[in-house]
Amino acid sequence: MRRAALRLCALSKGLLTPGRGLTQGPPNPSKQGIFHIHEVRDKLREIVGASTNWRDHVKAMEERKLLHSFLAESQKGLPPRRMKDSYVEVLLPLGSEPELREKYLTVQNTVRFGRILEDLDSLGVLICYMHTKIHSAKMSPLSIVTALVDKIDMCRKSLSPEQDIKFSGHVSWVGKTSMEVKMRMFQLHGDEFFPVLDATFVMVARDCENKGPAFVNPLIPESPEEEELFRQGELNKGRRIAFSSTSLLKMAPSAEERNTIHEMFLNTLDPKTISFRSRVLPSNAVWMENSKLKSLEICHPQERNIFNRIFGGFLMRKAYELAWATACSFGGSRPFVVAVDDIMFQKPVEVGSLLFLSSQVCFTQNNYIQVRVHSEVASLQNKEHTTTNVFHFTFMSEKEVPLVFPRTYGESMLYLDGQRHFNSMSAPVTLEKDCLVEP
Numbered sequence: 415m416r417r418a419a420l421r422l423c424a425l426s427k428g429l430l431t432p433g434r435g436l437t438q439g440p441p442n443p444s445k446q447g448i449f450h451i452h453e454v455r456d457k458l459r460e461i462v463g464a465s466t467n468w469r470d471h472v473k474a475m476e477e478r479k480l481l482h483s484f485l486a487e488s489q490k491g492l493p494p495r496r497m498k499d500s501y502v503e504v505l506l507p508l509g510s511e512p513e514l515r516e517k518y519l520t521v522q523n524t525v526r527f528g529r530i531l532e533d534l535d536s537l538g539v540l541i542c543y544m545h546t547k548i549h550s551a552k553m554s555p556l557s558i559v560t561a562l563v564d565k566i567d568m569c570r571k572s573l574s575p576e577q578d579i580k581f582s583g584h585v586s587w588v589g590k591t592s593m594e595v596k597m598r599m600f601q602l603h604g605d606e607f608f609p610v611l612d613a614t615f616v617m618v619a620r621d622c623e624n625k626g627p628a629f630v631n632p633l634i635p636e637s638p639e640e641e642e643l644f645r646q647g648e649l650n651k652g653r654r655i656a657f658s659s660t661s662l663l664k665m666a667p668s669a670e671e672r673n674t675i676h677e678m679f680l681n682t683l684d685p686k687t688i689s690f691r692s693r694v695l696p697s698n699a700v701w702m703e704n705s706k707l708k709s710l711e712i713c714h715p716q717e718r719n720i721f722n723r724i725f726g727g728f729l730m731r732k733a734y735e736l737a738w739a740t741a742c743s744f745g746g747s748r749p750f751v752v753a754v755d756d757i758m759f760q761k762p763v764e765v766g767s768l769l770f771l772s773s774q775v776c777f778t779q780n781n782y783i784q785v786r787v788h789s790e791v792a793s794l795q796n797k798e799h800t801t802t803n804v805f806h807f808t809f810m811s812e813k814e815v816p817l818v819f820p821r822t823y824g825e826s827m828l829y830l831d832g833q834r835h836f837n838s839m840s841a842p843v844t845l846e847k848d849c850l851v852e853p
């Protein structure tokens with residue numbers, strides 16, 4: 415079995431120079447050269463004409479209906495764009511503006527990763543609006559939503575709440591209505607920005623009312639490097655389809671996986687009885703059902719996105735923080751996140767919903783803890799629960815953690831799914847103590 419570990423950012427492998435896009439194009443389309451983190455959401459509101467006041471949200475959505483005529487009837491009708499057209503840089507000046515720090519601070523004097531997830535989500539959407547910008551219109555007719563966090567890899571640098579952070583990113587691949595966005599994060603050490611994180615998101619364009627699909631501009635790679643990125647985007651799409659078609663919700667586990675589960679089952683049979691029903695935990699192991707934590711959020715208007723649904727970044731922060739607490743209580747020491755993958759946004763969450771989050775450890779190995787968070791919503795009127803997201807987080811604990819044992823068939827599938835996510839991480843790299851990234 416492959417040992418999963420921190421993945422080096424593409425950037426630290428020399429694919430990208432800090433502060434410059436892969437395209438080596440102009441740093442970004444704003445006059446200032448770089449957006450301040452506060453400008454990102456303001457800019458998004460301006461682009462879609464979103465209300466800044468909940469009282470006006472219905473009126474704002476009514477006005478958006480008028481933008482229907484700007485929607486393209488086919489992708490061919492839209493001008494192609496280059497990667498540098500969507501390239502954006504954003505500064506989170508934690509060092510130079512100490513008043514910003516409070517929001518990002520953990521009690522351990524590190525940066526809250528949940529806040530970073532929110533910033534990445536907003537930035538990803540802004541990047542897509544840059545790609546699809548209509549120069550003749552002030553507002554965009556598109557509603558761009560986060561469909562998938564394909565992966566986020568942490569690099570080796572620690573995140574200090576006292577040093578400036580910089581994000582950059584651009585569209586790296588497009589389909590008909592979807593766009594893959596690659597983003598990077600750097601932190602200032604001395605007078606240089608060093609890579610700390612690589613992220614790949616998939617965003618989907620919808621019409622002005624977020625009711626049906628909408629075409630996005632084609633993307634033209636301009637250099638061999640960009641062609642490679644585009645090709646990678648194509649491969650990523652194929653990989654996602656393959657991963658989903660072999661999902662344990664659709665197909666039986668492989669022979670090797672079935673063996674794993676049966677071995678685990680045999681390891682839990684009580685040798686003193688001849689029974690399939692008396693189960694005993696091996697030493698240094700925990701039943702999966704005892705690794706759960708749950709939470710409930712009331713989705714207030716304050717957490718809405720530009721389309722009056724609940725902001726994806728908020729959902730990720732809440733899920734991440736619950737996952738972190740789950741890993742912490744399971745492992746008995748402060749864990750740090752090493753990877754996030756395959757967060758699928760299946761259904762929008764309406765303002766006013768009750769959001770139920772259930773988190774559980776589904777796989778462990780050495781110091782690694784794989785946590786799955788399932789989120790579902792119900793309205794106060796309708797008690798029926800609907801799944802909106804499934805989140806997968808990989809943490810590393812400072813010390814070796816117990817094994818987790820499934821008791822039921824359903825839990826065995828969770829275990830195998832966790833193992834698949836864990837094994838989908840890239841080659842291991844040495845972990846350094848300064849990698850801590852906490853909630």
Ligand SMILES: CCCCCCCCCC(=O)SCCNC(=O)CCNC(=O)[C@H](O)C(C)(C)COP(=O)(O)OP(=O)(O)OC[C@H]1O[C@@H](n2cnc3c(N)ncnc32)[C@H](O)[C@@H]1OP(=O)(O)O
Pocket residue numbers: 455458459535536539558559560561562588589590591592593616618620627654718719720723724725726727758759760761762763
């Ligand atoms: C106030 C300040 C705040 C500012 C923040 C702004 C940030 C706003 C961003 C958000 O917060 S969005 C909120 C979180 N996201 C959601 O609520 C999305 C919920 N999910 C959905 O609405 C639908 O599942 C979704 C629109 C994503 C897809 O709907 P469908 O499944 O009907 O889509 P369809 O099958 O028609 O596929 C459309 C495209 O999406 C692609 N797609 C769909 N699901 C995907 C997936 N999971 N992964 C990758 N691609 C996916 C699909 O391949 C296809 O691509 P192409 O047209 O290019 O071929």
